[in-house]
Amino acid sequence: MSKICLAFDTSNYTTSAAWYDGECGRNEGRLLDVPEGQLGLRQSEALFAHIKRLPEVAERLKLTKKDEIVVMGAASKPREGEDSYMPCFLAGLSQGSTMAMALDVPFFAFSHQQGHIAAAAWSAGRMDLLDKKHLSWHISGGTTELLLVEPQNKSVSCKIIGGTTDLAAGQLIDRAGGVLGLRFPSGRELEQLSRGAVKKDFFTPKVNGLEFSLSGIENKVRDYYFDTESREDTAYYAIRSIISAIEGATKNAKEQYGDLPVLFAGGVSSNLLLREIVPGIYSEPRYSSDNAIGIAILAYRQVFG
Numbered sequence: 001m002s003k004i005c006l007a008f009d010t011s012n013y014t015t016s017a018a019w020y021d022g023e024c025g026r027n028e029g030r031l032l033d034v035p036e037g038q039l040g041l042r043q044s045e046a047l048f049a050h051i052k053r054l055p056e057v058a059e060r061l062k063l064t065k066k067d068e069i070v071v072m073g074a075a076s077k078p079r080e081g082e083d084s085y086m087p088c089f090l091a092g093l094s095q096g097s098t099m100a101m102a103l104d105v106p107f108f109a110f111s112h113q114q115g116h117i118a119a120a121a122w123s124a125g126r127m128d129l130l131d132k133k134h135l136s137w138h139i140s141g142g143t144t145e146l147l148l149v150e151p152q153n154k155s156v157s158c159k160i161i162g163g164t165t166d167l168a169a170g171q172l173i174d175r176a177g178g179v180l181g182l183r184f185p186s187g188r189e190l191e192q193l194s195r196g197a198v199k200k201d202f203f204t205p206k207v208n209g210l211e212f213s214l215s216g217i218e219n220k221v222r223d224y225y226f227d228t229e230s231r232e233d234t235a236y237y238a239i240r241s242i243i244s245a246i247e248g249a250t251k252n253a254k255e256q257y258g259d260l261p262v263l264f265a266g267g268v269s270s271n272l273l274l275r276e277i278v279p280g281i282y283s284e285p286r287y288s289s290d291n292a293i294g295i296a297i298l299a300y301r302q303v304f305g
Contacts (some may be wrong), residue, residue: 004069004296005069005071005300006019006069006073007019007074007096008073008075008091008295009074009075009089009092009295010050010091010092011290012040012141013140013185013267014030015032015053015057015091016292017292018061018291018296019061021300022304025122025293028061029290038184040141043086043088047088047091050092071100071302072096073108073109073296074089074093074095074107074109074110075295079111079143080114089112092292106302106303108302113143115292115298116140116265117129117136117138117147117156118155118293118295120264120281120287121281122293122297123283123284123293124282130155133148134263135147135148135257135261137263138265139264140268140290142168142170144170146162147161153302154302155298161257162249162252163210163211167215167217170185172221173185174187175221176235177189179221179225180193180231187267187268187270193236194239194240197236198233200236203217203220203237204245204248209249209252210252210256211249217242221234240273243273243277250280262280265283268288
């Protein structure tokens with residue numbers, strides 16, 4: 001009989017469910033359907049979509065009678081802090097807590113960000129990072145934050161020490177994709193286009209300590225496409241400009257905090273160009289994007305250490 005944790009994460013982009021047994025795990029997820037031409041969903045729409053999708057996603061985990069659910073978990077909010085809130089997480093939170101009561105098992109809630117850190121560390125074969133201080137980038141559609149991560153009660157505490165002061169990297173990528181007529185979310189298509197770049201130009205944003213602004217790059221991407229008429233070169237320009245800012249802030253963070261390990265989490269961290277240019281610890285791309293496996297890992301650790 002396998003003793004497992006079952007967990008849910010219903011983020012602004014993906015409905016996901018996962019199980020974890022202390023060593024192995026499985027995550028199943030599905031992107032929310034966004035109408036063509038739109039750059040996301042309203043929270044009410046996302047919440048409704050999650051409620052519809054959760055049974056389908058959970059069924060794909062293929063749990064059997066040999067799997068004993070001994071603990072439940074869910075992502076309850078974007079990041080730590082009482083003021084962090086997003087309605088879409090209520091879908092997974094309510095499902096998880098209700099199942100825990102029905103099964104009479106413990107239930108634990110964590111932030112979406114904590115889940116990303118745990119998933120990235122596990123997938124990269126660096127579970128030891130959950131028990132030691134390290135730096136981490138959380139780079140996604142809604143977040144581009146440089147974190148100082150420390151162990152806390154078999155989970156992790158994430159303190160924001162840097163990152164973007166305005167647009168998230170994923171937002172800029174999607175807007176660049178909009179300029180080039182790509183579908184939302186645009187990350188994969190933009191990366192594929194960038195591989196055909198010839199000029200390989202980019203803009204270097206100013207990095208003030210550990211912070212930088214990405215909003216100005218959006219107009220530069222539009223101007224660059226207007227001037228070059230090259231979709232491939234423009235895709236590279238957008239991605240490489242973002243990487244330049246991350247590279248600069250990472251270098252400054254190592255000077256300020258010492259030679260701590262740097263873990264990369266979040267969907268944008270699956271970008272191959274980023275992995276080539278900025279040294280760090282990277283997870284498998286499928287565990288970089290939104291998932292529930294990190295929540296399952298953290299909840300399991302609360303019971304079994």
